Amino acid sequence: MKVRRIVANIAAADIAAARRFYVDVLGLDVLMDHGWIATFGNAEEARVQLSVATEGGSGTPVPDLSIEVDDVDAALERMRRAGFDPEYGPADEPWGVRRFYVRDPLGKLVNILQHA
Numbered sequence: 001m002k003v004r005r006i007v008a009n010i011a012a013a014d015i016a017a018a019r020r021f022y023v024d025v026l027g028l029d030v031l032m033d034h035g036w037i038a039t040f041g042n043a044e045e046a047r048v049q050l051s052v053a054t055e056g057g058s059g060t061p062v063p064d065l066s067i068e069v070d071d072v073d074a075a076l077e078r079m080r081r082a083g084f085d086p087e088y089g090p091a092d093e094p095w096g097v098r099r100f101y102v103r104d105p106l107g108k109l110v111n112i113l114q115h116a
Contacts, residue, residue: 006049006050010064010106010108015035015038017040018038020082021084023088024082025101028042029041060101060108063109064109065110066110067111070114072090073090073098076100076112084102087101087102092116097114098114099113100112
């Protein structure tokens, strides 16, 4: 047996707001949309990962989601232009990532990161 995919499921009354954040701002693809549920991701790459944490590192809370990008500063600029201000960072962390935290329109704390 092999796990092929892990999907975070977030309850939301407004999928359009989530689409704006995850597709329009972050650039994810719409992988599935049934109206009542939509899945956003990268059609080219899916990685199976699950993190369990007692804290978010550097004294931060555990984020609801972590999303790795190839250019964290470009992601931060896109967030700011879209009206999503960071709650933490940007910060160069001692474990080799540059990151910031932002709240999505559903209130979830999202860790946007890039490995050094």
